[in-house]
Amino acid sequence: MTQDTAALPPLNISPELIQQHGLSEEEYQQILKHLGREPNLTELGVFSVMWSEHCSYKSSRVHLKRFPTEGPQVVQGPGENAGAVDIGDGLAAVFKMESHNHPSFIEPFQGAATGVGGILRDIFTMGARPIALLNSLRFGELDSSQNQHLLKGVVSGISWYGNCIGVPTIGGEITFNDIYSKNPLVNVFCLGIVKKDCLLRGLAKGEGNQVLYIGAKTGRDGIHGATMASGSFDDASEKKRPNVQVGDPFLEKLLLEACLEFLEQDLLVGIQDMGAAGLTSSSCEMASRSGTGIELDVAKVPRREPNMTPYEILLSESQERMLLVAQPGKEEAVLGVCRKWGIDAAVVGKVTDDGLLRIREGDQIVAEIPANAIAEGAPRYERPSAPPQYQELLQALNLDMLPDVKDATDALLQLLGSPTISSKRWVYRQYDYMVGTNTVVCPGSDAGVVRLKGTGKALAITTDGNSRYCLLHPYMGGGLAVAEAARNVVCSGAKPVGVTDCLNFGNPERPDIMWQFIMAIEGIADACRAFDVPVVSGNVSLYNETNGLSIYPTPIIGMVGLIEREDHITTQWFKQSGDIILLIGETREDIGGTEYLKVLHSREQGMPPWLDVEREQAVHHCVLTLIQKGWVESAHDCSEGGLLVTLAECCLTHPSTPLGAKITLSQERLRFDALLFGESPSRIVITIKEDNFTQVKQCIQDMGSKVPMSVLGQVTDTNQLTVTVQGEHSQNVRHMSWPVTELADRWHNSLEQQLGIDQSS
Amino acid sequence: MGKKRHDPLNIGIIVFPGSNCDRDCAHVVSEVMGHAAHLIWHQERTVQGMDAIILPGGFSYGDYLRTGSIARFSPIMEAILEFSNQGGLVLGICNGFQILLEAGFLPGAMLRNTDLSFICEDTYVRVENAATPFTHTCKPGQILKLPIAHAEGNYYADPVTLSALQATAQIVFRYCDKDGHATTTSNPNGSIDNIAGIRNAQGNVLGIMPHPERCAEEIFRNQNGHLIFESMLISLLGKTSLAV
Amino acid sequence: MKAKIYITLKNGIHDPQGRAVQQSLNMLGFDAVQDVRMGKFLEVDFQDTEKESAESSIKNMCQKLLANTVIEDFRYEIVET
């Protein structure tokens, strides 16, 4: 173990250099303890990236423990490249979500594209063939050309990468709010399928096993700002290099096929993609998970540029690269597969038993660090947290001071035209959502649905999150995100089986942000527990702030649901005239934090809707039961925009023949706007055939009082959505009516109009 | 060489680096149509034993230079040329069509869609020639709903070539509206003369931009694509049964 | 040696990309812009000693692969490095 440390000439480590590497003085002291000596520059670089927030989860780790991560279906929980759940038939669904926020702000096209590339690698390194992508996006309002530019760039980047590699993008969500103008969010979700007992993991087991590098050659992409700052380092490099990584979906497609071929031929002990912190993190994590060491020779790493130093090679974030471990004797076969697919590959090192990450450059040792000191040994912080002063102010909303809606006819049109609610067709038309011939519910319904060929089953997948709710009440917001995701999955005919999350927050060194973070996690954890769905993977993105302004707390939930039989697959649009429209659930006075309040009153205030998890669960159980009995023609949940927006969407989203509806609501003690546009959770609008009404009613009654049901009206084949509201006093009746074509026109075209795109085609 | 009617046909599906509809086509050929699908790596030099060849959609070589431009030099292309010269059926879908253009099996070239973006959506096409091995189970003028998914499907041919295509019924599909009118607004990508698919002069090679393999099963609530596979397979069975 | 290769759409072929760029330039206030044509620009580094053989091989590359002569024209310059 006591290698020739003369080969590791200590550097004169100045406090500035430590600071440039983003390490605190205290962290530096820990490094000294781990090493028993001063690090050299390369080692300092390794610690710097590995102990960064992004790689080490140092501020979040202790809190993530709150998530329920177990369940009979869990095949792989958090800690690997992705999580996996059992979906029967010997198969596992492997999925994860990841953020690429900052790179997408710097260069929207490439930033978003490489985000897609990164999450795909997480899935196929597990041996799974990716079959679905989704994305959650947040931008500032579209009245700014900068925000338009960001949206267009991000969407075309996602489109380019996903289409080219041939994995369908089957859904997602987009919300607009100026808080994201200087810090857009790009979260990408991917799901793949693998035979349960063939799951690959990021392990570096077995002393003497070979370590191979495959994929793109290493360049100086994305090397930490620290490199640039260090004077002694700039000499070799030319001008200041842009920190932008360029994606290569074609190469990734080759990597994907090659990896699945390794699996088929059983060539690997372990595999890990090189994401953030590239070669360093992949090797440390593999060794640390397996309790082994890894020795690498950077001179053997395929390189794109001349004169790269070990520091640069170790820290490069060039895309489309992986690290493999194979038994001696199998490396030739691995190299053979790579040759077939035209991929660069090289044996770069071996697994050792000394627990060290040892880096050589030829004969010279250039770094030597205990692998688990860098990975497991990373600092963990329980940062101070406190609710902000402004929280009460945010939550205060005096409804008596808020005029009730006067012109509901116009209000509905305004809401349907809000880009957060309006159709996202302009976006998903640019995504190949059909490649793979599994997509049986395309974008445009509550969740995307992919069938599982040969099993008769399908998966419903959605991503959801409402950051305004989270701002107003982070705990409730976290729970509501889970509830909405589960509701969307249930509306498609599925039972929720697993969750992944992407937690986008501001600066964790601020107690108010830390408080938001902790509360949101608790909300998510409690809701997941209540719905009995485990969290199997996830991602944390902190420091989403610009000029001291943090984004709203934005946890995004990715939920996967299992559809037992293809004939349970349900979509949101009305199917035929004459069907009875039912509301499962109950409308309360939930106006705080709604889209209505924002669009019509320019306020983002109040208490968000209250989530009663038991009620929510009962509603899910009810709707799923009715679907499985074959009684449900359509199901659509109430979310942003409330009941009236939901009904309008049911009328107009039919892919070929929009239908009308005749609705009667009773106002009871509710405000008019709360009745129409309030966002009470736990509500689902379903339609059933008239003939089934008695049975359905009976079935719901049998479920007990936890599931309120009311008859809203009937589907018609007219071009009218008519709503009659009965007031508390019978003489107090209001009629409203809209031509469906007018609603459809507003909903379909609003996004393109705001982007200034001519829709003549 | 005689084949009995119930013998499964052998359909070769070429896998170029970056093909991504290869497995989708194989699924339709084998699981839906009940014949044998063979994935053939582009480095192979023979298509012996195949009854027909499909060039599937995708992004061969990332389409980094021009769609189909690099794939056309794959070793397998010579074998396919020979196969088609002998009258073998060759179906190019989307990127497969683009490769057939670059390789000179079919005339013309593809430009970027006029709105410059990738478009994934259902389109309607009118069957202009129902007397080809790929369309004979369709009625002349039948309107099919078929999805497209491409960024470069804006077909171009110079005026001389175009009139030749028109004159010899080589235009097999035109984009149209629901009612069968080939209008500018029903043309999704700016293709000249609303062209969505063409055949070669001999009639044994078809290039088509929409994806019939994406709508050949009941679960998609649209089985129009089935007609194209069915036509192709029936003509092969007819031919072989004649030979018996 | 280095070759600089310019590939442009043939005259008379509609260039949607060029048109889109022109429109957005006009929209940004560059009113004087009347037409934009968009093409590709490739820089090819290669080892060749004689200019003549270099010429013929570059021409060959263009015709075979780099340009689609149904719709594109090409032009090149060879620079000795």
Add this chain to the structure above:
Amino acid sequence: MKAKIYITLKNGIHDPQGRAVQQSLNMLGFDAVQDVRMGKFLEVDFQDTEKESAESSIKNMCQKLLANTVIEDFRYEIVET
């Protein structure tokens, strides 16, 4: 007047397109090819009388729209027609 604009990826930025073209040129037997970088070439026609103001407006166009200066460099020539 006419401007010819050349847009290329900045040095050190990975160019997958160029790499794919290089590999296929090699495959086609052009072994001498060692590197290919792929860029854009634009021809902009515009009405402007003075070369100087033309210069500044072309530069402006490049920075504002034509080049993505985060990853691309540009170069231009102005030709009087």
